[in-house]
Amino acid sequence: RWVYVLPKRLFTCRVVRTLCVAYCRLKLPAAVNLPLHETLSITAPHSDGGRSIQRLISGCPRLVNLTLEAVHRLKRVSVLDQRLRRFTLRCCHNMKSVDIDASELSSLDYCGTVPAERLLTLHGSPGVPLCTMDFCIVLSEDAGFTGFRVFMQKISDAKHLHLHHRKLEGRFFSGFPLFSILTRLVLQGPLVNCGTVVSVGRILEQTPNLEVLSLYMEVHVVYTKKKDDTLGRDLTMGEEDDEDDLMEKEKDADDSSVAPDEEAMVPDESSFSMPCLRHRVKEINMVHYVGDETQRMMARLLFGNALVLERMCVVLVKGTFALQSKLKNEIESWVVADAEKVFL
Incomplete structure (x- = not known):
C-alpha cells in the first residue's frame, strides 16, 4: 500500500x-x-x-x-x-x-x-490547572474502578476540569476524590436516569469551591443494525467481527450507567443542598435541554439550591414556540436566586 x-x-x-x-x-x-x-x-x-x-x-x-x-x-x-x-x-x-x-x-x-x-x-x-478527561473505554470490574480513582487523584489540584462521563458507571463516583481548588467544572454526557443525577451530586460534594458548572447533556444513543457505522471502522474486519462489534455497541448502550439500586433513587432537594451550591456557584449552564424527566430533575435540584447564583444559561433543543416557552417558564420557576436568565 x-x-x-x-x-x-x-x-x-x-x-x-x-x-x-x-x-x-x-x-x-x-x-x-x-x-x-x-x-x-x-x-x-x-x-x-x-x-x-x-x-x-x-x-x-x-x-x-x-x-x-x-x-x-x-x-x-x-x-x-x-x-x-x-x-x-x-x-x-x-x-x-x-x-x-x-x-x-x-x-x-x-x-x-x-x-x-x-x-x-x-x-x-x-x-495542572486545566484538565480534560474522556474515558472512551472502561476496564471491567475492579480494575477500571481502581484505575479511575487513582488517575483522578493525580489531577485533583486542577482548577478547571472537563469530564466526559458517558462511559462511567455510577459506582465510579462513590469515591470521587476531593478537588479542593476546582472553580470550573464541565460534565459532558447523557443524563440517563436518576443514578446519573446522583453521580453529579457526588461530584459536587467534592468540589467545595466550585463557581461555574456546565452540563453538556449528550443524547443517549442506542445503536441499531440499520445505522451506518462504516466511518472509522477497520475495513479488514469480516462480517462475523462486524456483528460482534455491533452487539458490543448495543450492549454498551443498553447497560445502565449506575448500579440497579441507584437507578430508582430519586434525589430530594436536601440531597443537593451542598456547600458549593449554597455558597459558591455563581453560574450554571445546561446545553441541549430537551426537558425529559431526568433533565428536569437535574435542573430543579441545581437551580433550587444555587442560592448565590448570578447567571444561568439553558440551551434548548429546537422545538415549537409553545414547547420552548413551557420549558422556559418551568425552569424560571425553579430559580431561587436573583440571577440573570439566558435561554438560547
Missing part, C-alpha cells in the same frame, strides 16, 4: 517551530535536531515504532506543546528533559507509562482507556 514518507531533512531543519504529522511514515534520520521546535503533533504514524517517536520528542529540546493521537505502537514515552506546557494523549490504547516534567504543565488532555494505576507520572507538578 502506498504510504507517504516524510523527507529526512525535515527533522534537521533548524527553523521549524511547529510540526503536525498524520497518517504518514516518519523514517527518521540517524540524528534528529530541531532546536527551535515548540509544537509537535503526531497522529496515527505508519509503521513507526515507539523508539522513533521517543527519538523525535527527545530531538526537540524546546518542546512545550505535545500531542500524541492513535499511536498504537507507542507503549512508553518520557518527556523529562523538556518542560511541557500542554500535553494531549488521545487513543493511544497500548500506552503503558507516561513520564512528564510537569513543573510548568498548564493543560492536560486525555482520551482513552480508564488507565492502570501507573500510567501517568507527573514529576514536579504543583497541580
Whole structure:
C-alpha cells in the first residue's frame, strides 16, 4: 500500500517551530535536531515504532506543546528533559507509562482507556490547572474502578476540569476524590436516569469551591443494525467481527450507567443542598435541554439550591414556540436566586 514518507531533512531543519504529522511514515534520520521546535503533533504514524517517536520528542529540546493521537505502537514515552506546557494523549490504547516534567504543565488532555494505576507520572507538578478527561473505554470490574480513582487523584489540584462521563458507571463516583481548588467544572454526557443525577451530586460534594458548572447533556444513543457505522471502522474486519462489534455497541448502550439500586433513587432537594451550591456557584449552564424527566430533575435540584447564583444559561433543543416557552417558564420557576436568565 502506498504510504507517504516524510523527507529526512525535515527533522534537521533548524527553523521549524511547529510540526503536525498524520497518517504518514516518519523514517527518521540517524540524528534528529530541531532546536527551535515548540509544537509537535503526531497522529496515527505508519509503521513507526515507539523508539522513533521517543527519538523525535527527545530531538526537540524546546518542546512545550505535545500531542500524541492513535499511536498504537507507542507503549512508553518520557518527556523529562523538556518542560511541557500542554500535553494531549488521545487513543493511544497500548500506552503503558507516561513520564512528564510537569513543573510548568498548564493543560492536560486525555482520551482513552480508564488507565492502570501507573500510567501517568507527573514529576514536579504543583497541580495542572486545566484538565480534560474522556474515558472512551472502561476496564471491567475492579480494575477500571481502581484505575479511575487513582488517575483522578493525580489531577485533583486542577482548577478547571472537563469530564466526559458517558462511559462511567455510577459506582465510579462513590469515591470521587476531593478537588479542593476546582472553580470550573464541565460534565459532558447523557443524563440517563436518576443514578446519573446522583453521580453529579457526588461530584459536587467534592468540589467545595466550585463557581461555574456546565452540563453538556449528550443524547443517549442506542445503536441499531440499520445505522451506518462504516466511518472509522477497520475495513479488514469480516462480517462475523462486524456483528460482534455491533452487539458490543448495543450492549454498551443498553447497560445502565449506575448500579440497579441507584437507578430508582430519586434525589430530594436536601440531597443537593451542598456547600458549593449554597455558597459558591455563581453560574450554571445546561446545553441541549430537551426537558425529559431526568433533565428536569437535574435542573430543579441545581437551580433550587444555587442560592448565590448570578447567571444561568439553558440551551434548548429546537422545538415549537409553545414547547420552548413551557420549558422556559418551568425552569424560571425553579430559580431561587436573583440571577440573570439566558435561554438560547
